[in-house]
């Protein structure tokens with residue numbers, strides 16, 4: 001693991017106004033349109049939008065499950081305590097050419113470093129969580145900051161949204177108006193008739209109304225919990241900012257509208273399938289793929305995860321299959 | 328006035344997507360559709376449409392009145408079409424060992440107290456609290472899913488419900 005300080009920052013560039021950063025063997029700089037990543041064996045360029053939208057998810061999800069590919073070259077791999085930052089590691093051509101590179105960091109300092117970059121490179125009015133139609137553009141020279149957007153906390157219910165003491169429901173009054181793409185979604189809530197003494201235990205809420213009021217995209221949030229089984233519904237519009245290579249099987253249930261998934265081999269990036277999901281469709285994403293979703297209209301997606309800490313080793317060692325069911 | 332149209336599925340109207348293979352086996356995706364499964368199901372069969380180790384998502388066609396069930400852990404019912412009444416009842420003592428997985432159906436209701444009821448419509452997510460008894464009632468055919476752990480009532484019929492080619 002790298003013993004070096006996690007991050008060093010330059011003074012702001014005289015022209016662009018952005019700082020440059022070093023984290024271990026990696027160097028990062030941005031200009032008006034692009035982010036440039038360098039490592040001891042290579043260089044890579046991404047659009048600032050792709051980089052910031054992906055970086056925002058990696059930060060908000062605390063490196064998430066498994067691999068977060070910002071694109072086909074750069075990303076992170078979570079070992080839950082340590083995190084690998086890599087370039088070309090899951091790209092067949094880079095590996096064959098010997099240009100791939102990976103470095104392991106303690107999760108805490110790397111997270112702090114990522115937050116520093118995200119803060120410096122996110123301008124006033126640009127929200128990396130928002131759909132492109134709902135936010136300013138990320139490009140141009142440095143212009144202020146948007147901490148209110150990038151420091152949002154991920155919602156994680158302990159038992160279920162709406163229970164006493166748990167994550168609250170969303171409403172106009174607590175700052176969550178209905179999204180423009182969900183203007184037609186009924187806002188009726190279930191009728192609850194508890195007997196005296198059971199007010200806190202007889203509980204239900206409208207998940208569809210809740211999701212219609214989400215102010216972010218591609219940000220799965222825990223809404224109900226059965227031991228390690230987590231319902232993480234989310235509202236989706238435009239493109240999932242990362243190619244997610246999970247270290248376990250995850251499941252999708254499409255609750256509304258449609259998402260198209262591009263599925264590639266997790267290690268090589270070779271295309272494997274295109275999965276079209278319409279309302280009511282449910283399917284698994286195997287543990288040996290990476291996936292990226294496209295949602296033309298804002299849609300409601302139920303992401304279902306098994307949070308058990310044992311699974312990554314079971315799958316990596318071949319003791320558990322990469323698919324959930326054989327038939 | 329907005330002209331946006333959000334599309335939800337129902338027993339009467341659903342459209343399935345699917346897996347378009349490039350270099351893969353569609354079975355790897357265990358792809359089904361809850362309305363399609365419910366349309367072909369008997370009332371209150373608990374058919375697994377998702378499975379991840381011991382955890383399952385069951386699809387249920389709610390029609391008429393179900394047996395009483397109990398479960399040693401929380402479960403969550405999500406209504407996706409129609410209207411379902413959920414009746415909750417607290418038995419005088421827990422009926423299952425605390426480490427028991429999945430729901431169990433009861434032949435008769437033991438002594439205890441009514442906890443209340445929930446009238447849930449499309450998109451509503453309801454807690455089925457651990458160790459409570461619960462019963463579903465639907466006047467018209469309705470569809471829900473249950474987030475739970477695989478148990479004696481969980482039916483697996485993957486080859487019948489999933490895309491295979």
Ligand SMILES: [Fe+2]
Nearest residue numbers: 244246250291
């Ligand atoms: Fe994912």
